[in-house]
Amino acid sequence: MGSEESTSSAYPKLTHVPQHVAIIMDGNGRWAAARGLPRLNGHQAGTENLRRVIRACVEFGVKILTIYAFSTENWGRPADEVEGLMHILEEVIDRELDELHREGVKLRHIGRLERLKPALREKVLHSMELTANNDRLLLCVAWNYGGRDEILHAVQGIIKEGVPADQVTEQTISDHLYTAGVPDPDLIIRTSGEMRISNFLIWQAAYSEWYVTNTLWPDFDKQALYEALQEYGRRDRRFGRLSHCEDYGEQHAG
Numbered sequence: 001m002g003s004e005e006s007t008s009s010a011y012p013k014l015t016h017v018p019q020h021v022a023i024i025m026d027g028n029g030r031w032a033a034a035r036g037l038p039r040l041n042g043h044q045a046g047t048e049n050l051r052r053v054i055r056a057c058v059e060f061g062v063k064i065l066t067i068y069a070f071s072t073e074n075w076g077r078p079a080d081e082v083e084g085l086m087h088i089l090e091e092v093i094d095r096e097l098d099e100l101h102r103e104g105v106k107l108r109h110i111g112r113l114e115r116l117k118p119a120l121r122e123k124v125l126h127s128m129e130l131t132a133n134n135d136r137l138l139l140c141v142a143w144n145y146g147g148r149d150e151i152l153h154a155v156q157g158i159i160k161e162g163v164p165a166d167q168v169t170e171q172t173i174s175d176h177l178y179t180a181g182v183p184d185p186d187l188i189i190r191t192s193g194e195m196r197i198s199n200f201l202i203w204q205a206a207y208s209e210w211y212v213t214n215t216l217w218p219d220f221d222k223q224a225l226y227e228a229l230q231e232y233g234r235r236d237r238r239f240g241r242l243s244h245c246e247d248y249g250e251q252h253a254g
């Protein structure tokens with residue numbers, strides 16, 4: 001993280017830093033197209049950017065970062081793009097895991113691992129085991145993740161456990177999601193300007209603040225993140241009630 005931290009004085013301290021930021025990292029393909037490059041170059045650039053954003057999150061005091069990296073619907077893309085994305089994930093783990101571990105990042109995969117090749121699956125599992133005791137930043141990687149799939153998986157789990165219908169609560173469902181135990185996102189950022197949820201955290205986003213920027217993901221830098229966090233600080237989160245119900249956060253945290 002070294003060199004970037006020295007610039008921190010350029011960023012006045014934020015008030016109301018969201019505990020949990022989730023990002024729909026969109027726009028890699030358009031970033032590449034604008035440069036006459038293949039789409040995979042855009043994904044590569046997006047991956048490079050992720051390093052910056054992870055480090056900026058640590059610096060700004062975000063405790064949980066969830067990133068949407070591959071959706072259950074992304075299997076519908078051309079085979080070479082899907083293959084390329086899987087390869088990029090593998091490379092990222094190989095290249096970044098040790099440093100992320102040293103920096104105190106705890107990794108958690110959300111989504112289904114089944115469809116991944118065994119070697120990649122093993123790497124994902126190993127990365128979670130290695131970093132299990134870290135606590136500087138929890139990085140949840142949504143890979144082969146779909147919100148509907150997650151809810152379906154949760155319902156199946158609840159039925160398999162034989163929980164009586166009248167004992168199923170909202171908490172029961174939350175506890176059976178891939179994100180069990182992780183507080184809901186406070187802020188969801190979507191890059192590249194699309195105004196849709198694209199099957200991301202559809203249960204958990206019930207009261208998240210949304211921030212959509214036209215900036216394409218590979219260009220979404222530390223300054224862009226800072227602006228999103230500043231904007232979050234100006235929001236009035238009401239949770240269906242009236243202003244300044246600040247006890248909500250405590251009731252719903254964790």
Ligand code: IPE
Nearest residue numbers: 025026027028029030069070
């Ligand atoms: C987001 O970028 C990354 C993934 C979905 C894997 P896109 O690949 O969706 O980029 P655009 O939307 O085509 O520009």
Ligand code: IPE
Nearest residue numbers: 024025026068069070071198
């Ligand atoms: C959402 O982006 C998924 C990820 C960023 C991984 P998409 O590019 O797949 O979403 P749509 O197709 O524009 O809704």
Ligand code: MG
Nearest residue numbers: 026027028029
């Ligand atoms: Mg897209």
